[in-house]
Amino acid sequence: MAVSSITNLGRSGAYDWMVQRVTAYVLALYTLFLLGFLLFTDVDYASWGALFHQTWFRIFSLMALISMGAHAWVGLWTVTTDYVKATAPRFLIQALCGTAMFVYVVWGVQILWGH
């Protein structure tokens, strides 16, 4: 039987492994695109605002944001289960991480569609 824990994102290590990979590809592409935009175009308010007003880029950004949440959950879950052995502090830290991720995603949605 596969080893699993109720705090695993996908209830199994293999599923978490796959989530970590799929989100990694999305995040790598998004990071490289944004770095390329900042490095190779003359960024001013008009071009910056125009980029974030395009639907495809808002969708790409939301995809990256949700990927970041899932990716960070698997990563921080792994780190906390490795180093924080006592159950109560570990759950508290994981709860804080989960709350921060939720805030990031909702705040990001507001930034992307709120301006």
Add this chain to the structure above:
Amino acid sequence: MNSKRPVNLDLSKFHFPLPAITSILHRTSGIIIFIGMGFLLYGLDLSLEGESGFNAVNDLLSSFLAKLIIWGILSALLYHLVAGIKHLLMDMGIGEELQSGRLAAKATVVISVILIVLAGVWIWQ
């Protein structure tokens, strides 16, 4: 279990091979990015508020402390990206042997140091 058996958990006496160090740095940089995301989202929010907000972010980024924070986040991001690409290559069966694994760890350090220095030049130019 015999509780009197000798244990040595003195981390300062452990020998960490380079792949272990790059692995620890991958975890550390991930945590830094996660915390740094709050700063980046704040900056993005302000920059999209309007022309004055965009200029306010530009002004913020002219201070030494803000440059240092951005360089720190960017360094963590670049290292995490390079080490992450190494992981994705390992998924494809590249760099899984002892020798190639050590070489991949060395390449991770060298490539990210170059990128981090370039990022510093970019920020302070």
